[in-house]
Structure formats: C-alpha cells, structure tokens
Amino acid sequence: MDRNPIIQIKNLKKTYNSGKKNEVRAVDNVSFDIYEGETFGLVGESGSGKSTTGKLLMKLDSLTDGQVFFLGENIQDKRSRKDLLDFRRNVQMVFQDPYASLNPRLTVKEIIGGPLEVHKLVSSKKERDQIVYSLLEQVGLSKSFANRYPKEFSGGQCQRVGIARAIALKPKFIIADEAISALDVSIQAQIVNLLRNLKKEANLTYLFIAHDLSMVKYISDRIGVMNRGKIVELAKADDIYRSPLHPYTESLLSAIPEPDPENERSRQRIAYDETQFSYQEDDPQVGLHEIAPEHFIYCHENEVEQYQQKYQQLQKEVV
C-alpha cells in the first residue's frame, strides 16, 4: 500500500468552556496519520470525541491546540477565502442525518451542483446539469431525480444525494460522520457498497466515523478506538478484532450483539473499569506505545511489556 500520509494530526486538542468549572476536553491530545487511499475508522461511544475530531479536520470548528496537516500543509494557515476554497475542494463530508443535511428548498440538481458553482468549475447551467446527471448515475440514482426536492425521497436516496454532493468536486479525502447510522438495515449495505466502490474508482481516502463496530471493521483498513477524547487503541482492522488489547476495546467488542443466537447465549460481557487507569497528568511516559507492529495502545511505558505478553498470548489462541 502507498504509505503517503494525506492527513497528519499532531497533539490535537479541543477544549470547550476552557478554564471554567464545566470544562470539557472533547479531544485530548490526539495524534495519528491517515494514509492516502485507506479507510480509517474512528469508533467510540457518544461523547468520546470522534465527531469533534472529524469537525476539526474539516475546519468546521477551531482547534484549541495542536496541528493538522493536509498533504503537508498546516490547515491552520489556510485563512484566505481562496485557500479555504482550495482546501474544501479536496476535503468533503457526508453527514449523519440524510434529511437535515440537504436544503429542503433546493432541487437535487441545485444541491449537487452547488459546490461546482461555488468553485466556478462550470460556466453554464447546462454544463452543471450534465455533470449532475453523471454524478447521479454514479451514486445509483436516476436522472429524473434532478428536478425534484429532498422530501420526495427516502432516507437512503437522500444519503446518495449527499454522497453525490460530496464527490462532485472530486475531493481527495472524505469524512463520513455516522453516514449510515440513520438508515434502515437493508439500505445500510447498499450505501456501504457504494462508498467502497466510489473509493476504488476515484482513489479516495475516508475517515469513517461510526459506532457500529461490525460495519467499521468491514469498511476500514485501520481503526482508532476513542474514549474520553483520547485514542486508546489504534491498529489494523483485523488485528484490533482478533487481538483487542486495551480493556476499553475489549469491553466495546464484547458489547456488540451478533445475529447468532448460539453465540449470544454463551456471550460474556466485559465491563470497563475506568478507575484502573489513573495516569498522572502530563506524564511524559504516558502515551500511544507500539505494542506490536502497527498496533498502538495508550498506556504508561511500564505497561508496555504486559500488553506485549497479552498480545502474544492472543496470537497463540488464534493459531
């Protein structure tokens, strides 16, 4: 795989109500890279900071501290309208709620064609419509949808419109924030297949934010598990499923119900006890440590060996 980082995140922090009693560290010193052409899955419970991280990458919210580099350039330095337009042309987003993220007063062709006009990529309405038609086809919708309004469509169809809008500018990087959570089971599979196929066609890179771990595992190359604003485990998708090391990941994986009654009857849930992790604030030895190749755990340096033993133990069990 091409290991060219498209996004580099360094010590990213976002604090709300800073210095006040109700201070919230939504994203707390997070660092990771996303490589060109991969799908990076970000999972965690509500409030873990995964959506905030997505927003910060998209520059929809300002970061408190740290740096985000997109293709080597610090996105904090992008301030002029021209720079921002240029940035957003390459970074697009697919949102969770397929209805709320489409303007109800615009027709589908105005919605999908909007970005093309803003970026002055088309010179006439006719040219815009031609591109919109081919985009509709790409996401599996009929040309006849172009003149209709979002409310006339089902959730799955609206999500396809949202995806068509996101790929209209031929971006390099797409952030999908819970893009399938609001859809029915039979529609989820359709949208996931669509996202996968678009990625292959256009060599896209995805940040896939979700709480449905089985879907994340399927679509992602690597996965980061977030808890309380921190990434606690980061590894290849298969590895994290076969050998989860951090107790929080174990607990999360043990909680996913599977459509298999025999398994469910014998399932043991693992509770996560947060209190066992009381690291000193600003301890330089606490951080993401590499336990096995490309398998990182947030822990104290003293714990590394213990995790390594656990990893080897799990590897043996698999064999």
Added chain:
Amino acid sequence: MTEIKAKVSETMVQKNILSVKDLTISFHTFEGEVQAVRGVSFDLKEGETLALVGESGSGKTVSTKAITRLLPTKSANISSGEILYNGENLLDKSAKEMNKIRGKEIAMIFQDPMTSLNPTLTVGRQIAEPLEEHQGLSKKAALAEAIQLMEKVGIIGAKQRASQYPHQFSGGMRQRVMIAMALACHPKIVIADEPTTALDVTIQAQIIDLLKDLKTEFQTSTIFITHDLGVVANIADRVAVMYAGKIVEIGTSDEIFYNPKHPYTWGLLASMPTLEIGDKDLYTIPGAPPNLLNLPKGDPFASRNMYALEIDFEEEPEMYRISETHYAATWLLDVQAPEIEPPLEIQARNKIFEQTLAAKKG
C-alpha cells in the same frame, strides 16, 4: 442440549397471554389511505420474549400501539381484527377500562428516553404515579416503593436521585427510569419499543441484561420491537419479521436465524458483514420499501426480491407452515415452486441448523 430440549417442551405447554388476530390498521392522510398494518396475527405466550423485527414503516410500532390503544383516534382506523387479552377483546374496551389496563396489566417502554419522561416532575414522582393510580398506595408509600424499584434497575444512590429531574440523568439512566416505571405495577405484558436504539453499545448491553434479569424475576411476557438483529439474537425466544404491514416470517429464534425461509429475512441476515467476508461486496436487498399509500399488485416485496416468481407479481402468498412453530409467507415454499439456492451466508447458517438438529436427535 438437554437444557434446550427442556426449554422446547416448556414452550409447548405455555399458554397464550395475548392473541392478535388479523389486525388491519390504516391512516387517513391528505394523500389517501396509508395501509400501515395489513392483517397481522400473532400470539404472545406466557413468559416469553417475542421480537418484532422490520424496517421503519413496516408496521411494528403501529401494531403494538393498537394493543395499548395509543393510536390517534382521529386519523387511525382499525378496520378489522381483534386483540384478545384474558379472553376479552381490547379493541372493544372503553377509554376508562383501558386506563385500568394500561400500565397495570400492559406497560410500555419507549424508544426515546429523552422525550418520554416529563421534564417538570422529579423522577421519583414519575415512577410513583402508576403505583398511586393503580395500587392505591399513599404518596409516601409509593415513593418508597419507587426508590426500591430504582435500586432494582441499577440506579446507584436511588434515594437522592429520586428527587432529581430527568435532565440530570444520562440516556442509559433515563432508560432505567423508564423500565422502573413500566415494571412498577408488575405488569403481565411489557411492550418495549426500540428500548436500546438510542443508546451506546455498552449501555445497550447493560440494559438488555437488565431486561433479561427482570423478566425472570417478574415473570413478564415481552414484545420487543427492534430493527437490530444482533439484539434480537440476544434477547428473543421467538421472532416475527415484518415487511410492508405484514408478518412475513415467524418462528423460534433458532429457526429464524439458522433456517430462515423468506427471501426478505435472507436479505436482512446476509446484508450484515461477517468476519469472513474479506473484501467482497456486501449482499444487498435492492431498491427501497414500498409506498404504503398505493401498494403494488401481488407481493409488495416482489420488486426487490431476486427470487421472485411470476406469481409474486400477481398474488400475495399465504403463510406456509414449515414446523409447528415456524411459518413464512413466500411462494418459494409452494409445492409448485422451483428449487432455488439461497445466498451463501444463509447456506452457512442452514448448516448450523442441521448440526444442532442432528445434535438434538443424537
């Protein structure tokens, strides 16, 4: 395996506590009649958990709201059917009589713990209210009982928390309050409508475990509505799959998950990623659910069904019997239907079914 055997023989002698027969419900709208429920029949047995599974708009919530008579009287029209509870038809009850049944005999847990609680009343008062109403307890006694219930559903520091308001509770804790409220009068039947959908997976797991424990303790029969097949596998004794206002397949949990017969059930099960899928595309059900305003001729699932036969576009299939407990509405089960091969994922599931069957016999 002997344990499973014992379970099966137990279910045989179980009495029906609730029988829904040929329930048909439509809604008047400006655009016309929406046929939300089209002839739904099922029995709820004593002490069992029956899961109703289906996509949004398949009629699962509407069917159960008819049981507690919570449908809007102006727009909803129950055109036929009966709901028998204790030998009496609930649809014939007056509003006053229903008030005595609701909460006391049949209680509900709703999906959204954020909006289903009264924000202006303390949590303790809300749990105590049905106790005063149905059991005639004094205010003080009811509150004491409410605090006990809160402890039972795992709310720590119940005494202090009883005087707090819903906004001071997290989503999972609010759902616990809802459960305490529903169980307050020891109802015979609990209808849980997507009780864990709004919750995180870890919290969801806790709530499911809680519901299972309480079911054993209180001996309640449960109708569990959800679209998450994983949750169903965990909690249900029997499963009914709904599509376009009808039950298309019903059976025990093992029958539905390991020996499904309806192509829609196949689609639902096969479209979820498995560990072995690798880089292959997911199996999908093409298209979208039909518009209930004007249903197509024949089976409403036909246009999305890659196994559809000619007759599917002409006539809706009847329920075919597969076993004493297992029924499915698909023409594929007709004697004249051609042999077809279900998706690979389903074939793998069938193997598990055959193995368990063999193990049971052996």
